[in-house]
Amino acid sequence: MTTIRDVAKHANVSAATVSRVLNKKGYVSKEAEEAVLTAIKELNFRPNAVARTLYNKSSRMIGLIVPDITNPFFPELARAVEDVALTYGYTVVLCNADGNVEKEHNYIEALKQKYVDGIILTTNQLSFSDEEEVGVPMVALDRIIGSKIPTVVSSNEEGGAAAARHLIENGCRFLAHLRGPKGLATAEDRLSGFRKVVEQSGVANVIVEADFHFEKSEQVTAKLLEHHPTIDGIFASSDVSAAGAIKAATAMGKKVPDDLQVIGFDGIPFGEMLVPSLTTIAQPIYKMGAMAARLLIKLIENKPLERFYYELPTELIKRQTTRRKEENNE
Amino acid sequence: MTTIRDVAKHANVSAATVSRVLNKKGYVSKEAEEAVLTAIKELNFRPNAVARTLYNKSSRMIGLIVPDITNPFFPELARAVEDVALTYGYTVVLCNADGNVEKEHNYIEALKQKYVDGIILTTNQLSFSDEEEVGVPMVALDRIIGSKIPTVVSSNEEGGAAAARHLIENGCRFLAHLRGPKGLATAEDRLSGFRKVVEQSGVANVIVEADFHFEKSEQVTAKLLEHHPTIDGIFASSDVSAAGAIKAATAMGKKVPDDLQVIGFDGIPFGEMLVPSLTTIAQPIYKMGAMAARLLIKLIENKPLERFYYELPTELIKRQTTRRKEENNE
DNA sequence: ATGATATCTGTAACCGGTTACACATTTTGA
């Protein structure tokens, strides 16, 4: 491996001068600069990132901690974060905390040790309270931690309300909500929006817990439809969860959307791949990731933030798992 | 940040002794060890990973380069790699090359600079030929690079053959294969297996190119079914691609599996979420990832490899998009 | 008793960049 001192020798200057050329910092004469540049070319020199990081206490990396890389929502988010990070010259380190608080802590510690410049946290888990003491710039994404940590979420409550409204407008008389994990702010907000609309309109409804996963949602829905065969509208708190609901319903002989309408939440490409394609409350996933990355970088570079809380609008995407019923029976 | 010298001062020993305690290397007296351990506790000292890496030229990290984190196949693989890596004390850095050769190169360079101990390459892209000169242990996963690089793949050819056989046994008379990208060994092998069976049995067939993506497969299938309305069996070279085919067929009023049977390739959880659930040739995704990780770690630790080429068996998983036709018409 | 070996510890150099500082030389401006 070529070092800066090899280059220096080759160019007949000191290591300091080479460093100055590399960083375009301080005074360097034209001749020296040229000599260094040629030497760098000839020796195919690349400055050692680790040595740099050690002195600078900055690695130009940002950590992105996700709860479940297997849920397509997060890769989507990761891409956005990465795109923005790369344009600002940062590299992204993706960490899969697996919904495990301990693993999350370990990653945060490991990242700090690696001198990452900042961390974006998207964990499902409700974990710790001492985030302020982490000592590294942090941004919360699709998750609410505390008032001191800049936060990017979508309008979960309004989205939940919109989902309920859509089902009701489509003629559903008995709604179910497959809510997300308890204690998770985004899930609570979706529930709360749903509840408000449903209570206000007086539509029959039932709420059951299903984490965001497919199998669990399938099981829960099967049980739910058994107990309440007249349910004709389901709002699932994630698209994957909605797929589970559809699966269970179909297995019981219910037709979607004729017997049962289903609406998801997230707006991942996955929803379009289903047949029938999934109606959903879409989050602006890419925008959320991009915004979180930009906020973090501002934080890192000590630029002022206008706000600490950004709520991006969700959008109802009507596809084939819901449709307006004709006014007919009853 | 507490350094090793702070600890040394606190324990009344030299930094060298502290380092010896940390690494359990060399002679240290009981008393000294205890003093150091207490000092470490009291100061809450964590050795700096970057400094360590700089001297050791090893970061205990391994890089995993994937072509498209958005394709659920890869997160699945990543989890396996991570699981194994963690048990051996390595951290995984996930890089999304985006099917972009240049990005892949950049990542490899960046990883080398960070002193990663090894790299697992899974890229779709056919990229470069000088892998032997990378200078870092490497393993190819789901991709064939060169004879010098240990390789883990599944039995793509046999899988392709099994897919064709299954469709034929189920009574299909006119098969189509949505092949993967040209030049990609895994895609070629699947095609080759398919072709052999089809030629041997004399079944009518047509082959069209569709990368592994959903939209492309949907478009290609729509065109295909328009030109050849009598196609009654499709083998898609990925599960996501199969979903695209199903979508297109359904949009044209064809029923799956009654009018058209579809079989995918990969065996990602996604296939089960579809309605009807997807028949597929499943790769042992987790095993592949785990094996690649173990191979890489052996390589890193200079342990001997038994072989340089591991082909893991695929498995036909019959679900709802295929089914035996009764002998009836014609 | 005595040389050989094992145990213990500290000093200083090293990994590969970065930069404060000192010292020169050149340019500016009054």
Place this chain on the structure above:
DNA sequence: TCAAAATGTGTAACCGGTTACAGATATCAT
């Protein structure tokens, strides 16, 4: 014309661990 400011460059210390080496004791074998 001469001090002040700007420009150019090298030395050496630093980031925070690691380790070769040397010197000091303790233990062992003969």
